[in-house]
Amino acid sequence: MDVSIIIVGYNSRELLKRCLASIIRETNGISYEIVLVDNASTDETRETIEQEFPTVRTIWNNQNRGYAAANNQGIAIAHGKYVVLLNPDTEVLDGAIQKIVEFADCHPRAGIVGCKLLFPDRTLQRSVKSFPTFTNVLWESTFLYRVFPRSPIFGRYYLSYFDCASELQVDWVSGACMMIRRQVLEKIGNLDEQFYMYAEEMDFCYRAKRAGFEVWYCPSAEVVHFWGGYSAINRRVVTWSLGSQMLYFQKHYTGAMLYLLIFVKYLGVAVRVFAYAIGGVVLINKKLLAKAYYFLYALYRLHTLRWKYHHNFTGRVTPWQPV
DSSP: OOEEEEEEESSOHHHHHHHHHHHHHHOOSSOEEEEEEEOOOOSSHHHHHHHHOTTSEEEEOSSOOOHHHHHHHHHHHOOOSEEEEEOTTEEEOTTHHHHHHHHHHHOTTEEEEEEEEEOTTSOEEOOEEOOOOHHHHHHHHTTHHHHSTTOTTTTTTTTTTOOSOSOEEOSEEOTTEEEEEHHHHHHHOSOOTTOSSSSHHHHHHHHHHHTTOEEEEEEEEEEEEOOOGGGGOOHHHHHHHHHHHHHHHHHHOOHHHHHHHHHHHHHHHHHHHHHHHHHHHHHTOHHHHHHHHHHHHHHHHHHHSOOOOOTTOOSSSOOOOOO
16 A cells, blocks of 8 residues: 555545545555544535545544544554545645645655645645744744745745745645655654644644654655645634644743743733734724734633643543633
């Protein structure tokens, strides 16, 4: 088996149908399997998949176990020499799966390969980033990366100066479509399940690079990601995203640097509360006012709830999951 494509779904029946159809339509010349792990959907996902896509291997959870844990379930039964983690809100274009397989075959040190993500209108959706550092997080928190997007200094975190048209070795790639070489899993293990949602791919790429593997961006493999960008955020998404970054800081940093990163991240949340609130009032924009509320709520949850990374986590205790 060349590749196992693992999809984690939750109440995404229509998007999932489009995703599966695109895989089947666009993937040729390689042997592959599709593994769907459903996190207790309450729509008609199960009936639809069993009727319309009977060849898909399935795991039906009776509770939402989170993104990392569900992917690990799929990895556990996968047979491919490569594993592709693919979001259900994606559409594979022009043989993207075999293109990243071919890319990895030609780059034996590449342990992880990401693709070019596109918005539904086919404009670029940035899918590569650098690992957090004090300066990276500071520029991101203070919006300087937007003021100077072409600067290799201020744009370093999001690589906003990179045109995404060339192959590039990067720190980490988006988990919306991420291919992993089997040897990486054998050496560093699976995704860290303490990351219930978000930051799990950043953590996994960091561990892979520390183990000696390379992380690459392959622009010839194009995948549409039906993510709404900043217009799709809500208070749950903001809280989970920020909380997972706090867990990442706790896992990989200690001492003064840990507290500096946490402080700068809090600063960034506060900046967004005021910026979005002022912008919403001045421009009479309800979406900006809503964003101000989301970040204010997240600031409250970050302060009142225990975002604690357990370094001796064994899986016997369920990590805290925000609601």
